[in-house]
Amino acid sequence: MDSRRLPYIDGVAAALVDGTGRVVGWTAAAEQLLALDAAQVTGRPARELLADGEADADALGKRAGEVRLRSGDGPPVEVSYQVLPLAGEHGEVRALVLATSAAAVARRRQDEAFTRELFLQDRLGLAVFDSDLRLLRTNTHLLPYTGLPEDLAGHRLRDFLQPGDAEAAEAILRHVIDTGEPLVRAELPIRTLDDPGPGVVMEVQAFRLQAPDGSLIGVTALFGDVTELHRYRQRADVLHRATAAVGASLSVVGTAEDLAGVLVPGLGRRAEVDIAEAVFTGDEPLPGADGALAVRRTATAGPPGPDDRPLGPIGRAELGRPAAATADPPTMSAPLNTRGGPLGRITVHRPPAEGPYAREDLEVLREIAARAALAVDNARRYTREHRAAVGLQRSLLPPAETVVPAATTASVYRPTDTATGVGGDWFDVIPLSSARVALVAGDVVGHGLQASATMGRLRTAVRTLADLDLEPDELLVHLDDLVSQLVVEGSEEERERGVADPSGATCVYAVYDPVSGICQAASAGHPPPALVHPDGRVEYLPVNPGPPLGVGGLPFETVECVPPAGSVLALYTDGLIEGVNRDLDEGMAQLAVRLGETGLGGDLAAAGRAIVAEMSTAGQGDDVTLLLARLHPVPPEATAAWSIDADPAAVAGVREAATRQLEEWGLGELVFTTELVLSELVTNAIRYAGGPVQVRLIRSSVLTCEVSDPSATQPRMRRARLTDEGGRGLYLVAQLTERWGSRYTRSGKTIWAEQPIEAPAVP
Structure with missing residues (x-):
């Protein structure tokens, strides 16, 4: 008998014993088990194979049991055996003795017990699929799911699950069959055909099944219901993303858009963020005479809804009512409240098929609203301060476009994008005697109201000194002395409060005489002006920059040139030519190219805006100022x-x-x-x-x-x-x-x- 013909009892040894108890047949599996070949065993009594004849003698009279047998190369082998009586054709008596290692039998019994108990579990789902993904065995009948057939054997997942869910599950099982790679902890939504509601979330693990000869049997999947854990993770993730995203922007609109982006799809399929109108101007939301607050639908996310319309005034009490949820349709809303009162309200919706919101969902929305309210209030306060700083800055600057006998000017001023607000950049066009004009550009290091105030003091000083008709180098010497005095007068308290230090200021001063056609310029640590010739050629005035204002003790130099009629003189601050990914020389070269290509023979204001738009970098850290002056000589x-x-x-x-x-x-x-x-x-x-x-x-x-x-x-x-x-x-x-x-x-x-x-x- 060849044991290889018994694939499910591989490794079983067999011996044929005649009626006198002698071994007359011996298989290869027996030779491997006991390390004794057929010549050593056949013809001898089976009793001689017993390791302990006296102790194991009673095994000869049993049909099955365990016994220790001698081996040819070592200690005795404990085996489990079974005796099968055989009747010969002529009445002779024989017996077929089958034996295998006792340890292998124990393992097989353990495997059988494990498999039996596994299919009896009611907290762990188990399903065995064949190679065509048809169910062979499952214990899902023990689990409380609706919409499942009584007998799942022979069914495919698509027979009782929603098409999308069935396709997703079969795709990962097919991948396990094709590659042999086990699947570990994949989460899948499961909804039955009879109950297409929110369904459940299953955590699935799967591995391929193969027979001892390597042939494919199918795949086994273990799954458990992790719906509540999944929802908890979703809520925690939404709260984490809201904390990270909301407040990153100091813009009221940007904050509202970030908030709506977190709520969808985190808590719903549609979200609406309504903000009181006063917030956009930095003011405290106060009710009108009728007790209502004007609000604006600031941000939405998800598909369009019936509430996509401008909102009119709504009651302060309604805007600040507590967080609440409704079941039909599933909706949640929560107020954006600060100590000063309500700033707005957020609302989320989801389809009825996903079921009503739970109490835990409302708690998450309430927590997000509390954090978002602080972000909106911070944006409101920043808006108020930024508007004040920009207003101060604008009031300290001349008109964007001016016309004087010697020049036609156009300017562009763009505040920084950083959270510190506007800075200390300035420009000026100062009419002088005898039809002359002075062109000025300067920069105070720092941002905010203090930098703007310092800039205003320096601009006033330049105008006062310019009225004395000083040479450019003389004017900068007097301005340098003034800044040195301001540095000395600055108190330690001001420095601790971060008041802009006027010593960190630069300035370029140019005077154009339209009668003689001479242009004079001097610089205190400022980039040189650019001269654009009528033919488009661009050159920088050979100004030797002196030290920044306030250093003192070093002279300034004046350079002279005679620009052709119709030339354009460009003054700028370093925010235009410096950036994150370019240095000063690269910026000046790029500015020269843009000045030559833009075509300054037409509208100077439009050309200036185009140049600033192309030269400014995203997230710029400094103000940008550009002053273009078309020079007009007196004939x-x-x-x-x-x-x-x-x-x-x-x-x-x-x-x-x-x-x-x-x-x-x-x-x-x-x-x-x-x-x-x-x-x-x-x-x-x-x-x-x-x-x-x-x-x-x-x-x-x-x-x-x-x-x-x-x-x-x-x-x-x-x-x-x-x-x-x-x-x-x-x-x-x-x-x-x-x-x-x-x-x-x-x-x-x-x-x-x-x-x-x-x-x-x-x-």
């Missing part, structure tokens, strides 16, 4: 100049020449005033300064009269007494002109006066 025919000696008789000749020039310009109505102004200024220059005296008229948006002399003594206007014979000249000039003043020059001083030129009437 030679719009100026007239004369040089006279220090002779009082020359005053009459000046008056005559000026009269002829004004009539040629069509400004005959200004002849009388101009003659009087020139008479007084030239006479004073000849009397007190000597010669030579230079006289110049400039026609632009105003008529400017200039008288230059070699004296460095500034004139002083005073009111003459009745007995005085002089002293009324400058007083008359001040009364007859729009404004007047004097400035130092390299060879003396210049006194100037401006008269308005009325625009011609439009027919």
Whole structure:
């Protein structure tokens, strides 16, 4: 007998014994079990195989039992045996003795007991599928699930589960069969055809079944109901994501959108976030005269719903009513409350098929609402402070677009995106005497209200110094002294509070004279201005940047150039050219390319916005300022100049020449005033300064009269007494002109006066 023909009792030894008790047949399995070949055993009494003849003699009379047998190469082997009597054709008596290791029998009995008890468990599901995923055995009839057939044998999952759930389960079981890789702790939703509600969540583990010869039997799946654990994990995950996401933005709208994104699909299929209107302006939500609050549907998530419409005023009590849930349809809502009162409300919905919300769901929503309310209130407070800072910053800056005789300017200012708010960047366009213009750009290190306030002080100082008509390098020296004093005056308390230190400030100051066509510039630690030629070529002025303001003790240098007519001068702050992924040189090179490509011959404001939009980086850490100035030279025919000696008789000749020039310009109505102004200024220059005296008229948006002399003594206007014979000249000039003043020059001083030129009437 060949044991290999018994696949389910592999390893069973067999011996054939005749009627006299002698062994007449011996199998290969017997040889392997006892290490005795057939020649050593056949023909000998079976009694000789007993390890202890006396003790094991009674085994010869039993049909089954356990006995110890001798082995050929070691200690006795304990086996379990069974005797099968055989009847021969001629009446001879024989017996077939089957034996296997007692340990193997014990293991087989354990396996049988384990399998039997496993199928009797009522807390652990067990299912055995064949290779076609048809059920062979299962204990699901012991589990409290509805919609299952009484006898599951021969069924497939699709016969009693929802199609989607059945496909997902069969897909993972098929993967186990095909690859042999066991499945560990996969969670699957399970809903029956008879009960398509929320269903349950099963944790499934599966492994492939193979016969001893390696042939495929099927797959076994173990599953358990983890619905409550799954829901607990979902709620905890939603709360964790809400804590991490809500509050990351200091925008009211951004906070509401983050909140809606967490609620869907975490707690429902649709979410609505309603915020009081006052929150968007940073104000406290206060009820109106009718006790209602104006609210805005700020964010939604999920498919459109019937409530996708602007909300009107709703009662304060309704907005702040406690969290509640309804079953039909399944809905939950909770207020966004702070100590100051209600800020809004959040609502979530889900389809009726998913069942009503549980008490635990409402608790999670209430906790999320409490945390979201703090985030919304923080965003409201930031909005209020940011608006105040931006308002202060805007009020301290000039108009975005200006037109002066020497230039047409357009500017772009973009506050930083960081939570610290606006910073200390500024620009200015300052009209100077004789049709000149000063262009300024500066930057105070830091952000917030203090940086804006420091910027305002520096801008005021620049305007005051510019009114003195100083050279650019001289102006920066005075400004540097002022900043040094501000640093000394700053208290230790201010430094501890983070007040912006004015020593961390830079400035570039440029003056353009449209009559001579000369542009002068000096820098205190600031990037150099860019000059865009009419043909699109871009160059940076060769300014040697001095130290930042407040360092003191080091000089500043002025550079001069003569830009062609129609050129554009660009002043900017480092926020435009520096970024996270680029250094200063790369930023300047990129700015030069953008200035050349944008085409500054048209709308300067549109070009500036386009350049800032392309140059600014996401999440910029500094303000961005760009000032573009198209330079307009005064044509030679719009100026007239004369040089006279220090002779009082020359005053009459000046008056005559000026009269002829004004009539040629069509400004005959200004002849009388101009003659009087020139008479007084030239006479004073000849009397007190000597010669030579230079006289110049400039026609632009105003008529400017200039008288230059070699004296460095500034004139002083005073009111003459009745007995005085002089002293009324400058007083008359001040009364007859729009404004007047004097400035130092390299060879003396210049006194100037401006008269308005009325625009011609439009027919």
